[in-house]
Amino acid sequence: MNLPPLVQTFVLHFGEMGSRWGINRTVGQIYALLFISKEPLNAEDIVERLGVSRSNVSMGLKELQAWNLVRLQHKPGDRRDYFSTPDDIWQIVRTLVEERKKREIDPTMTLLREVLMQEPASAEERHAQERMREMHDLFELLTGWYADVQRLDTERLVQLLTLGSKVQKILEMKDRLFVVPGSKKSRRDDPKDK
Amino acid sequence: MNLPPLVQTFVLHFGEMGSRWGINRTVGQIYALLFISKEPLNAEDIVERLGVSRSNVSMGLKELQAWNLVRLQHKPGDRRDYFSTPDDIWQIVRTLVEERKKREIDPTMTLLREVLMQEPASAEERHAQERMREMHDLFELLTGWYADVQRLDTERLVQLLTLGSKVQKILEMKDRLFVVPGSKKSRRDDPKDK
DNA sequence: CTGAAATTTCAGAATATTCTGAAATATCGG
DNA sequence: CCGATATTTCAGAATATTCTGAAATTTCAG
Numbered sequence: 001m002n003l004p005p006l007v008q009t010f011v012l013h014f015g016e017m018g019s020r021w022g023i024n025r026t027v028g029q030i031y032a033l034l035f036i037s038k039e040p041l042n043a044e045d046i047v048e049r050l051g052v053s054r055s056n057v058s059m060g061l062k063e064l065q066a067w068n069l070v071r072l073q074h075k076p077g078d079r080r081d082y083f084s085t086p087d088d089i090w091q092i093v094r095t096l097v098e099e100r101k102k103r104e105i106d107p108t109m110t111l112l113r114e115v116l117m118q119e120p121a122s123a124e125e126r127h128a129q130e131r132m133r134e135m136h137d138l139f140e141l142l143t144g145w146y147a148d149v150q151r152l153d154t155e156r157l158v159q160l161l162t163l164g165s166k167v168q169k170i171l172e173m174k175d176r177l178f179v180v181p182g183s184k185k186s187r188r189d190d191p192k193d194k
Numbered sequence: 195m196n197l198p199p200l201v202q203t204f205v206l207h208f209g210e211m212g213s214r215w216g217i218n219r220t221v222g223q224i225y226a227l228l229f230i231s232k233e234p235l236n237a238e239d240i241v242e243r244l245g246v247s248r249s250n251v252s253m254g255l256k257e258l259q260a261w262n263l264v265r266l267q268h269k270p271g272d273r274r275d276y277f278s279t280p281d282d283i284w285q286i287v288r289t290l291v292e293e294r295k296k297r298e299i300d301p302t303m304t305l306l307r308e309v310l311m312q313e314p315a316s317a318e319e320r321h322a323q324e325r326m327r328e329m330h331d332l333f334e335l336l337t338g339w340y341a342d343v344q345r346l347d348t349e350r351l352v353q354l355l356t357l358g359s360k361v362q363k364i365l366e367m368k369d370r371l372f373v374v375p376g377s378k379k380s381r382r383d384d385p386k387d388k
Numbered sequence: 389c390t391g392a393a394a395t396t397t398c399a400g401a402a403t404a405t406t407c408t409g410a411a412a413t414a415t416c417g418g
Numbered sequence: 419c420c421g422a423t424a425t426t427t428c429a430g431a432a433t434a435t436t437c438t439g440a441a442a443t444t445t446c447a448g
Contacts, residue, residue, distance in 0.1 A: 004315065004319050009305065009308075013301075020297065020298055022213065036321070038317075038318065089328045104215075108207065108211065120200065128231075129200070135229075138283055141356065148360070151359060152359050160361060161338075164339045164341075165345060167365075
């Protein structure tokens, strides 16, 4: 591995972290390297810096492209493919969340919906379905929130995150100011309330 | 594997999903099984239902305990250990997020802080540090939001998630009502603003 | 077209992880 | 304390993943 020490620490760390995230070490390292590079890199650059085989880099880049995590671009008069990550780190977060949702949440929701359609054949199955219903509703709430928040532009998203639970205070204030007392509790208690 | 078909589908799915989440198939299956079971199960129950070895179950349960994802309890007059998941699914979410933060975010933050202390020895290193700073600040914002939101009781958390970006509308309303016009922009634009 | 450069594919080697059975250890009622 | 029951440990087998080098394919300038 042929990298400045400071960069190497970072790259090695993301290589190790990769395995916790369902991507392999090399893919993690390639991504980390592209992330901290000022200029886009071609495959041969990556081979030299990480000290892995050309074919390994090729497969790693293919996987990163499947995740939409890298951009492919070209330099004038140079046939090689150059890769980079978006400059905007929030764009990276959005892509990551979107792709993980697509791979993990969506198939799980499909399965849950299928299983919940079936008729339970025993008390055991009935209870199992109840639990799956809870999980289904939870995922629905979370993905609904995500779909909503994802549409915000970054400035507003940051504003929202910075506030954190202080939003709560504002909600309480809103309630005190605007909600008709009698209707307040029932509206708030139903998670499906839009 | 000795399970009602409906339950088996669910258990197999979580076995496969496990690998995307840094846990192995058996651990995923054990967790899924405990999640949909009405009654706590002992190790031998799990062996029978999943058709894996006793030692594999033992190791799987140990890992789930390390993740704080299962509860160990006893029945009167029975020496065996019985395991279950919390009834409250929100408690499960909180634990999962907490543990993943502990294992993935916290070590990364430690590393970023260390590397950011060092003196860059080249333009390349300087740029790398800038990117790491961006990542550090992003993680800090996200974990700050998380720490804040985590303290909410479940009812309020659900309320917040249900609102989604509608919170935005309320914020705008608040601004219009309460903020002194001149100070508005500068306050809103600084992400570090508490 | 041609052929040099770039990239991809893929079989098998290298490595890492998971799983098992046997043995060791721990627990607890009597 | 004994011994029956429960649980854990761990070496090695089974399996799965990752990585490489060689060959195949693609791309494009001339």
